[in-house]
Amino acid sequence: xxxxxxxxxxxxxxxxxxxxxxxxxxxxxxxxxxxxxxxxxxxxxxxxxxxxxxxxxxxxxxxxxxxxxxxxxxxxxxxxxxxxxxxxxxxxxxxxxxxxxxxxxxxxxxxxxxxxxxxxxxxxx
Numbered sequence: 001x002x003x004x005x006x007x008x009x010x011x012x013x014x015x016x017x018x019x020x021x022x023x024x025x026x027x028x029x030x031x032x033x034x035x036x037x038x039x040x041x042x043x044x045x046x047x048x049x050x051x052x053x054x055x056x057x058x059x060x061x062x063x064x065x066x067x068x069x070x071x072x073x074x075x076x077x078x079x080x081x082x083x084x085x086x087x088x089x090x091x092x093x094x095x096x097x098x099x100x101x102x103x104x105x106x107x108x109x110x111x112x113x114x115x116x117x118x119x120x121x122x123x124x125x
Contacts, residue, residue: 004029005125008079008104010038010045010114016125017068017104024053024070025101033123034077040116043082043109044094047120049075059097066108069098077122081108 004019006029019025028034028051036047055072063069069078071094078098086093114120 006032006102007123007125008120010079010111010120011118013110013113015104015106015108015110017102019068019102020100022056022099022101024051024056024099027051027053028070028077028101028122029124033121035119035121038114038116038118038120039076040114041095042084042087043092043112044078044080044084045111045114045120046071046074046076046078049077051075051077053099055097056099059099060094061097062091062093063098063100064103065092066104067092067100068102068104069094070101071095071098079104079108079111079120081111 008015
């Protein structure tokens, strides 16, 4: 499969990322572009999407810095750049299990500058 690169624009921040090879990543890729207001929860930005996907068998309750997740109950996309209110110690813990669909290139902590309500745009790079 060809690498699927996306761009993420939020506030004055511009990042790139790569989507993985999962059914949920396929659904997100097909739905691009996605634009929505940002919600923040600790060092996580999440936003609603029209993508509908089930929790995958390898969904995760703890993610890595820079992971992009899909949260089925939302349904929302999540950008992880540090601890959340659910984290224990240095871990990054979503509200509940997410399907990890991709990884942000570079330093995801620049997303700390994004405020709730600012537009997030995800599109094919």
